[in-house]
Amino acid sequence: MTGIRALAIVHDHLSIAGHVGERLAERGYELEELLVVPAERYTNPDVDVVFPAPEDYGLILTLGAPWSVARRNAWIEAELALLRSAHRAGVPVVRPLLGRAVPSGADAGGPAGLVRRGRDGRRGRSGG
Template sequence: MKPIAIVQHEADAGPGHFADFLLERNLPHQTVRVFAGDAMPSSAEPYAGICSLGGSMSVNDDLPWINEELALMRDADRAGVPIIGHCLGGQLLAKAFGAQVTRNA
């Protein structure tokens, strides 16, 4: 079974209950810790799903991994790999598919 990729953006914003859920069901997963310098996967093909977690940054910040993650999400969509985004992950999903992401008033 292919693992689920979990993209973690900050050390203190880990997968928590989501990882517990996967472990309880013996579903393999791989955490990509971009905050620690892990390389963003270049393809979604090796994964059963992609989960993009939260973070204190914005999708509009100039961070080196943001465009790589946007590309991964688009690749997942093309490949039929499910994607879920939480907080920052939701911003990334929206931007990856053409939405304008702005500050909430």
């Protein structure tokens, strides 16, 4: 039986899917990693990346990175477009760390604060 394809967006050569990737594999996902910034461009991460169509995947995992999403370079803009497309197509997105800020920008059209739940369980915005 073939598992559900999952795209793991790995922003730099030091990041790994780790425990999240392991849990996805346990649940039948076939994880495909896409490295955004190769090791040789780590100090100058302004690279062009072609992201695949989100509809080709059952889930997208976007990992953290050492760079801020406020620095709007080509790969961040391309990733935001990918995540907007995933949202429109109903493809689930798992987004720890930087990945939590990137989709916020994708949903709102710009950098935005993270959505958090208070002690009472109600949603509220923090930041931007």
